Amino acid sequence: MDQIPIIYQHWLQAIKERNDTNAFGELYRYCWKDLYQHAARRILDAQDVEDILQELFVQFWEKRHTIDIQMNLPAYLKGMLKYKIIDFFNANKVKNRLLDHWSNHIFDYVQQHPEELETYLALERLLEEELEIMPHNMRQALLLKWEHLPIREIALRMGLSEQTVKNNLTEASKRMRKAISARQNVQNSTLSVFLVLALEQLSK
Structure with a gap:
């Protein structure tokens, strides 16, 4: 031994x-x-x-x-x-992966509605700013969830309980929605509705 x-x-x-x-x-x-x-x-x-x-x-x-x-x-x-x-x-490349994932889901809509481009760019900036100020575990859980990992897998990778991961994702969603509602230039747009709906699915 x-x-x-x-x-x-x-x-x-x-x-x-x-x-x-x-x-x-x-x-x-x-x-x-x-x-x-x-x-x-x-x-x-x-x-x-x-x-x-x-x-x-x-x-x-x-x-x-x-x-x-x-x-x-x-x-x-x-x-x-x-x-x-x-x-x-x-690292930025992980945050960019999240932004790219979200972008792919609504890019077709922006192409069909070019008047929404400014809102789209504003939402990207908002998303990145919120990620910057999130606590580490919350940000990491969010990044993994947006890579389509189930709650159980995220909990395993992070060494946390499933409930803790859910709590972090719920709080992340709440922060994002609050940030969107505080920005007058994006809060009533169709794109912000798309993003809010996506955020509501985070802890499921």
């Missing part, structure tokens, strides 16, 4: 004191699968998961001279991964 921690210590000591790339390669191969599975439960795209892990190990190597060779290595790496995942869900 004590063999694995001893191996970790040998790897960490070699990496820290001798810049040993072979030890780093062993550590990488040993830890990769578990970290990948952990991240893949929360992030849909396999390439995104691989990119995150690549960045994690690069960062680990860059900080090799400051590591504690007595540390719990798996716990340390999972801690790094946790913050990488949070950064991922805060």
